[in-house]
Amino acid sequence: MSFISQSSPHAHATNSTQRVMLTVVLATIPGALAMVYFFGVGVIINLTLTIGFCLGFEAAVLYLRKRPIGFYLKDFSALVTAVLLGLALPPYSPWWMIFVGCFFAIVVAKQLYGGLGFNPFNPAMIAYVVLLISFPVQMTQWAAPVNLGDLPSISEALTKVFTGTAIDGYSGATPLDAFKQSESLTVADIYSQKPxxxxxxxxxxxxxxxxxxxxxxxxxxxxxxxxxWHAPVSMLAVLALMSIIFYDGSSESSAPVLTHLFSGATMLGAFFIITDPVSSAVSNKGRLIFGGCIGLLVFLIRHFGNYPDAVAFSVLLMNFAAPFIDYYTVPRSYGHSKPRRATEKVDV
Amino acid sequence: MTAHAVTHQIIATSSQSERKLFPIPGGVHPPENKSQSLNLPLSALPAPAKIILPLNQHIGAPAKPLVAIGERVLKGQLVASAKGFISANIHSSISGTVTAIEELPVPHPSGLPAMSIVIRSDNLDESVTYEPCENYFELPKEQVIAKIQSAGIVGMGGAGFPTSVKLGGRGKIEHLIINGTECEPYITADDILMQTYPQEIIEGVKLLAHLLGNPADVVIGMEDNKPKAFTALKEAAKGTNVQVVAFPGKYPSGGEKQLIQRLTGKEVPSGKLPSDVGAVVQNVGTVYAAYRAVKYGEPLIERITTVVGGALQKQGNVIVRIGTPVADALSEFGFKERQASQLIMGGPMMGFTLETAEIPIVKTSNCIIAPSYAEMPPVAPAQPCIRCGLCAEACPAGLLPQQLYWYARSEDHEKLQAHNLFDCIECGACSFVCPSHIPLVQYYRASKGAIRTEREEKAKSDRSRRRFEFKQERIAKAEAEKEAKRIARQKAAQEAQQKMAEQKAKAPPAAAAPATAESAEDTRARLERALASAQTRLESAQAKHAEAVAEGSDRVDQMAARVKQAELKVQEAQAKLSETQHTPTASTVDTNSDDPVARAIAKAQAKNAMSPLEKAQSNVESLENRLSKAQEKHQQALSEGADNASALLIGVNKLTEKLEQARTELQGLQAESLSSTEKPAAAPDDPAAAAIERAKAKAEAMASMSPKEKLENQIESLTGRIAKAEQKLAAAQAENADTVEALALGVEKLKAKLASTQQELEQLNP
Known part of the structure; x- marks a missing residue:
């Protein structure tokens, strides 16, 4: 009898890419539940639409690229992109906007570059930025949280999403909007006056x-x-540090540390977006730099820029820089006194 | 993790505090699966009916067989001897008859067959007598090392490096590290060995320490999952300076470099050996075998192997004779072939699969795994790399496996080396953790192989380039020398000609030229002979070719090539011959003289006049040839993307330039030769030669005349000369030149001479 021949190792950890992806989806549940609680059924409609569109686009492109559809759909990377995009978009967004977003995320940002593992940018963030620039009105209408008003009913929500019929008074300023539009109020004033x-x-x-x-x-x-831990901790630390440095309570002051850390897309970005391994730096040192720069950019754009939030822009900017960071952060290998540069000439 | 992983007893931490341990980066924790093979006591496998002894059981040159087919050998007899410095002796592990020395499947990751000696047992198990040695501490170290060498001891942990080479090394050794780590899952061969023979191991350690100049630090290191072995060795090491250390397990802490780092904190610099940091690492099995080789004179003919896996009825450790087929060991343990997903020699992390069970157990075979499908299912197809970085976390060498994978796929060899591909120890930790099931190690192995081949090819092409350049230089030098000689010869020839002309003017000599005329004859004869022999050769080649065709022999092609060659030779000879037949006639036509001297001279002159043209022509031809070849080469280099393309292009350009030069030269020469042929053919360029001819003609004419005729002739010529001289004088007077007086004097003298000649003639003609 002839036995099969294969290369070592013959033992493998039970880890798998689909398990990684599903774990990520699972980990979004607490945040997603909180969103559903505070912003209503619109979050669920968002997620349903993004998941449907993203998987549909993924399957369609795989078909066009003559790749095994089932094999690649089962890596669940499109599902992760869909969930993250669904959570990032304002609830009650029109369906066509979600459609366009999913198209950009899956077809343009991912599959046109070669599919999973080859995309230089985070697909969900590409979609988010494309929509933010193209449809600023729709993208800045966030529902007011449940404790500040009534949430739309399911039928109202569906009509809004699919026909565009406006719902009265469902939207309101986000905390970061409130700071952006603070006129000349001091931090204490904002905290007491803005609901x-x-x-x-x-x-x-x-x-x-x-x-x-x-x-x-x-x-x-x-x-x-x-x-x-490198990228998220680094991002949150830099963001916190910057908001402490620029905080003085006056009308020119930065928002307090906790506001920066616990509003907008900070935590979603820190743990679910910048940790996307494909588009981030590869070494631990590189990830520290990558995360830190994102934290810095988030603060700079939030505090000095025109946009209330900045996670998507910061992530995309640093995606650009990831190969550059990698170039300078090759770790030291065993038996070498110092790390080699990636382009260092080697004696052949 | 399976249940096996956690069932072992952890050694009390107090034993660890004796020595400072250093962290090693990376590493993984695969399920240990060690308990299954530790339930049965160590047993010995019965002597097999046949053994297969591959000649390359070690790293280095394969051993040289010393026995012939049909020869009877005894157990422990040397059957193949080390060839070269890094090689090892091989001994028979049974008594019997050599039945074959041939290529057979051997345990090697490549799966390629290798030369092996097959010995069939006579069931007598008759042994040679070994030479025990008690006083080995008193013997010269070289003698003891020679004993280890002659016993064929090699590293038994897996690498198979000849032990004697490691012991005879250079430099001061500070650390002797005995590797009892056995960090690979499943394997317990070293564990059992340490449990069973602790005393012998400690004695062996003392022996090796002695041979290495008693290093200050002698330590046996193992993972803390071998409590029995630890206690046994600890007990045996009492009263010695041998330290026994256990540390928490992590794969691959048993790698040589990793163990050195774990125990000493030192890193072996990239591309260097452990001895460069003052460390020598030996596997416990090797220590045991080396000890027995010195103390009892026993060659390495058996070892402990773990036979384990879900496709076996029982699992355990056995002492096997080296060369025993794997199938023998498996059947002893109730192998259920259908249940085995594969067959692995070595551990699950670094071992290799066997395609057949007819492969022998060799000196480095520490484990045979026959796993069930549940234990080691076929590998899932690889998914895209998501650069999760788990591999980088696992890498004990601090590499970036995901980047290496990226560059390996794009075959970017420069980047691979910049990312220290060659520091990869192929431990498999990265592949183990990869969630996309990418066979990373396989990619690295392939890339390493490709880079090695590339290096070899580059070295080869460098060598041949140097050779070529040297050859070119030599040719250029030879040509320059030839040219210098040619010029010297030409000068000498001209001088000789002048001398000859002078002599001729005085008295025409007879000989000198015939030699060359005769030598031309000789050349023709020689060329005819050459042609004849070439023709004979052609005939015989044709005959042989016909024969080969008739026999359908596989030498037909070769024969055809020979015929072609012979034909070419014949053609060449014919061409040469016709050349020599043509030249002499041409030159005779030129001179039209009976005098051999004059003919030879004329010929030489013709040759002189012709040769630059011919030379220029042949020069142009050869340049054209070289240019086309160079262009071809350049094209090839371009299409292959070789990096010498630009160098070749420069060569082509240079050749084109040269060719251009040669062509203009040739044109110049052709024009010249054309103008010279327009002149009367007989008119020689050299005035001296003309004078010679005239003088000769005159002399001959004079010789044949009567005195009267001579005088008449003289008068005639004088009258002619006077007429000419008067003409010249008239012309000079018309031009009022200052030669008038001289000319007038000349005319007068000639007239006087004419008068005296006429007087003489009148005296003869009364």
Whole structure:
């Protein structure tokens, strides 16, 4: 009898790419639940649409590229992109906007580059930025959290999403919007006058819990060793540090540390977006730099720029820089006194 | 993790505190699967009916067989001897008859067959007598090392490096590290050995320490999952300076470099050997075998092997004779072939699959795994790399496996080396953790192979380039010398000609030229002979070719090539011959003289006049040839993307330039030769030669005349000369030149001479 011949090792860990992807999806649940609680059924409609569109686009492109559809759909990377995009878009967004977003995420940002593992940019963030630039009105209409008003009913929500019929008074300023439009109010004034803060515990009504949910999911992923701590910790640390440096309570002041950390897309970005291994730096040192720069950019754009939030822009900018960071952060190998540069000439 | 992984007893931490341990980066924790093979006591496998002894059981040159087919050998007899410095002796492990020395499947990752000696047992198990040695501490070290060498001891942990080479090394050794780590899952051969023979191992360690100049630090290191072995060795090491250390397990802490780092904190610099940091690492099995070789004179003919896996009825460790087929060992343990997903020699992390069970157990075979499908299912198809970085976390060498994979796929050899591909120890930790099931190690092995081949080819092409350049230089030098000689010869010839002309003017000599005329004859004869022999050769080649065709022999092609060659030779000879037949006639036509001297001279002159043209022509031809060849080469280099393309292009350009030069030269020469042929053929360029001819003609004419005729002739010529001289004088007077007086004097003298000649004639003609 002839036995099969294969290369060592013959033992393998039970880990698999689909398991990694599913774990990531699982970890979004606490944050997603918080979003559904505070912003209503629109979040569920978002997720349903993004998942449907993304998987559809993925399958269609795989068909066109003559790749085994089932094999690649089962890596669940499109599902992760869909969930992240669905959570990033404002609830009650029109369906066609979600359609365009999914197209850009899957077809343009991912498959045109060669599919999973070959995309230089985070697909969900590409889609988000394309939509933000193309449809600024729709993209900045966030629902007001449940404790500041009534949430739309299911039928209202569906009509809004599919026909565009406006719902009265469902949207409101996010905590970061509130700071952006603070006119000449001091931090203390903002906290007492704006309902989004006056109704909150520590960072912004609703948003603080959503971010706490994503933090929880992120810690779960860290515990499961899905990614290393370097990038998220570095990003959050730099963001916190910057907001402390620029905080003085006046009308020119930065938002307080907790507001920066627990509002907008901070936690979603820190644990679910910048940890996307494909588009980030590869070494641990590189990830520290990658995350730190994102934290810095997020603060700079939030505080000095025109946009209230900046995670998507920062991530994309640093995606550009990832190969550059890799170039300078090749780790030292065993038996070498110093790390080699990636382009160093080798004696052949 | 399976249940096996955690069932072992952890050694009390107090034993670890004796020595400072250093962390090693990376590493993984595969399920240990060690307990299954530790349930049965160590047993010995019965002597097999046949053994297969591959000649390359070690690293280095294969051994040279010393026995012939049909020869009877005894157990322990040397059957193949080490060939070269890094090689090892091989001994028979049974008594019997050599039945074959041929290529057979051997345990090697490549799966390629190798030369092996097959010995069939006579069931007598008759042994040679071994030479025990008690006083080995008193013997010269070289003598003891020679004993280890002659016993064929090699590293038994897997690499198979000849032990004597490691012991005879250079430099001061500070650390002697005995490797009892056995970090690969499943394998327990070293564990059992340490449990069973602790005393012998400690004695062996003392022996090796002695041979290495008693290093200050002698330590046996193992993972803390071998409590029995640890206790046994600890007990045996009491009262010695041998330290026994256990440390928490992590694969691959038993790698040589990793163990050195774990125990000493030192890193072996890339591309260097452990001895460069003052360390020598020996496997416990090797220590045991070396000890027995010195103490009892026993060659390495048996070892302990773990036979384990879900496709076996029982699992355990056995002492096997080296060369025993794997099938023999498996059947002893109730092998259920259908249940085995594969057959692995070595551990699951670094071992290799066997395609057949007819492969022998060799000196380095520490484990045979026959796993069930549940244990080691076929590998899932690889998914795209998501650069998760788990591999980089696992790599004990601090590499970036995901980047190496990227560059390996794009065959970017420069980047691979910049990312230290050659520091990869192929431990398999990266492949083990990869969630996309990418066979990373396989990619690295392939890339290493490709880079090695590339290096070899580059070295080869460098060598041939140097050779070519040297040859070119030599040719250029030879040509320059030839040219110098040619010029010297030409000068000498001209001088000789002048001398000859002078002599001729005085008295025409007879000989000198015939030699060359005769030598031309000789050449023709020689060429005719050459042609004849070439024709004979052609005939015989044709005959042989016909014969080969008739026999359908596989030498037909070769024969055809020979015929072609012979034909070419014949043609060449014919061409040469016709050339020599043509030249002499041409030159005779030229001179039209009976005088051999004059003919030879004329010929030489013709040759002189012709040769630059011919030379220029042949020069152009050869340049054209070289240019086309160079262009071809350049094209090839371009299409292959070789990096010498630009160098070749420069060569082509240079040749084109040269060719251009040669062509203009040739044209110049052709024009010249054309103008010279327009002149009367007989008119020689050399005035001296013309004078010679005239003088000769005159002399001959004079010789044949009567005195009267001579005088008449003289008068005639004088009258002619006077007429000419008067003409010249008239012309000079018309031009009022200052030669008038001289000319007038000349005319007068000639007239006087004419008058005296006429007087003489009148005296003869009364």
């Amino acid at each position: 989004i803060f006056s109704e909150a515990f520590f960072a912004g009504a609703g948003w603080e819990w959503v971010n706490a949910g994503f933090l929880l999911g992120g810690l779960f992923l860290l515990w499961r060793k899905i990614f290393t």
